Amino acid sequence: MVLFTLAMTACNPTCTANPSSQKSDETTIAAYIATAGGITVIERGAVSEPADLTGYITAMVLTPDGTLYTNGSESRRVRDGRVTELPKRFDDVALAPDGKVWMVTSTDVTLLDGDAISTIATPERPRAMAIPNDGAIFLIAGNDLYRRDGHAWTKDDALKRLVGPNEALKGLAAGPGGELYLVTPTAVYRRDPTGLWRALSLGAHPEVFTFGQVSSKGHLPLAMRTGLHLIDATGAVRKLDIPVEPTRVNAIAIDDADRLWLGAVTGLHIVSLDGKPLQHWPAGTLPGRATRIAVHRQGPPLPASPPAPILGSARGTVLVDGQPLAHAKVELCTDSAHGDTQCGRASGPLYAMTDAAGAFTLNQVPRDTYSFFAYERDGKRAFAPSSWIITASEKSRRPCCNTLTAGDTWDLGTIKIP
Numbered sequence: 001m002v003l004f005t006l007a008m009t010a011c012n013p014t015c016t017a018n019p020s021s022q023k024s025d026e027t028t029i030a031a032y033i034a035t036a037g038g039i040t041v042i043e044r045g046a047v048s049e050p051a052d053l054t055g056y057i058t059a060m061v062l063t064p065d066g067t068l069y070t071n072g073s074e075s076r077r078v079r080d081g082r083v084t085e086l087p088k089r090f091d092d093v094a095l096a097p098d099g100k101v102w103m104v105t106s107t108d109v110t111l112l113d114g115d116a117i118s119t120i121a122t123p124e125r126p127r128a129m130a131i132p133n134d135g136a137i138f139l140i141a142g143n144d145l146y147r148r149d150g151h152a153w154t155k156d157d158a159l160k161r162l163v164g165p166n167e168a169l170k171g172l173a174a175g176p177g178g179e180l181y182l183v184t185p186t187a188v189y190r191r192d193p194t195g196l197w198r199a200l201s202l203g204a205h206p207e208v209f210t211f212g213q214v215s216s217k218g219h220l221p222l223a224m225r226t227g228l229h230l231i232d233a234t235g236a237v238r239k240l241d242i243p244v245e246p247t248r249v250n251a252i253a254i255d256d257a258d259r260l261w262l263g264a265v266t267g268l269h270i271v272s273l274d275g276k277p278l279q280h281w282p283a284g285t286l287p288g289r290a291t292r293i294a295v296h297r298q299g300p301p302l303p304a305s306p307p308a309p310i311l312g313s314a315r316g317t318v319l320v321d322g323q324p325l326a327h328a329k330v331e332l333c334t335d336s337a338h339g340d341t342q343c344g345r346a347s348g349p350l351y352a353m354t355d356a357a358g359a360f361t362l363n364q365v366p367r368d369t370y371s372f373f374a375y376e377r378d379g380k381r382a383f384a385p386s387s388w389i390i391t392a393s394e395k396s397r398r399p400c401c402n403t404l405t406a407g408d409t410w411d412l413g414t415i416k417i418p
Helices: none
Strands: 002-005 030-035 038-043 046-048 059-062 068-071 075-079 082-085 092-095 101-104 109-113 116-120 126-130 138-141 144-149 152-155 171-174 180-183 188-191 197-199 208-211 220-224 227-231 237-239 249-254 259-264 267-272 277-282 292-295 311-320 329-335 351-353 359-366 372-377 380-385 409-417
Touching (some): 030 259, 059 092, 059 292, 126 171, 180 208, 351 359
Antiparallel strands (some): 030 038, 068 075, 092 101, 138 144, 188 197, 227 237, 249 259
């Protein structure tokens, strides 16, 4: 174990205050939505995109005390509006009952204990961590689950007897009652506070797309191919009647007010557990598609109305085998959260007709990332992947159109299809 110290609490050039935050003795109740463009914050009914939380976010964890940890081009800690740069990039974070912060990096586990930082070796490459409120420390390393016993890591043999040898371990989630969940692509396993593991019943042919953090009420939300599900504090699983296609869901969270937050191809959906829509932010409202959502406790009041979406235009010219694709229907398509092509968006298809030279203009394009380009050829529909889209010089090889501004036109240049 390597030990050194670093002042983490004093404000320095890497620590800034969010002007939208008010000084308070209590942690701000907020919702955080990570996108390709950074983090959008909802607090006290207001929406902000803090300048010090921009950039692509690869990991985001909200600990029970309301502290947010984010990882991207830089790793940051956010608490009560203060943003502090962390000493290492991380893949996961867990808060222990004693207040110590455990960070999973690409090579080890880093422990933050006040101003002291220590590095702990792991038996294999670490990937995820969770700490139930009994203080037991669990780590996914390689494709095994380990528990910290004193100063050593020990494989959890009880779990191994349940999990198949080729079953990939997807992630961990700890609940407030001492329960622990391990998620794989096809199953969820629950460890109760006595240490007993069991597989939860997910129905026939389960396929888990994504899952959220466990709320302080003990609820774990899941997006599965068969629908959206909720695991309660006892481990019971129920399917929710939510009018959002699960294959379009990238991110999911639940707050203590029993509101479900869904980041989807079609925008941000906030719904009650009985399926009642509470608010829908259409595609283009956020600076990119929501990839992670974290909500503290009961969550913030929602704004009176969703922010207006950012809409612009996209233009280009299509050549097939070197010749203009004349007088043909073309369409810009997103990918779904889980691999299926999503043309004909819920907010309206993004299509246009080319002219004799193969040129086209698409209007009312929401800012988002578009991964496919569909076109008609000889009366049949075909697809061109985004790697075939050659953009204009100032936006060369950047995906359309996640930095689109209102009224702007994104020039796709010439789309050359062999």
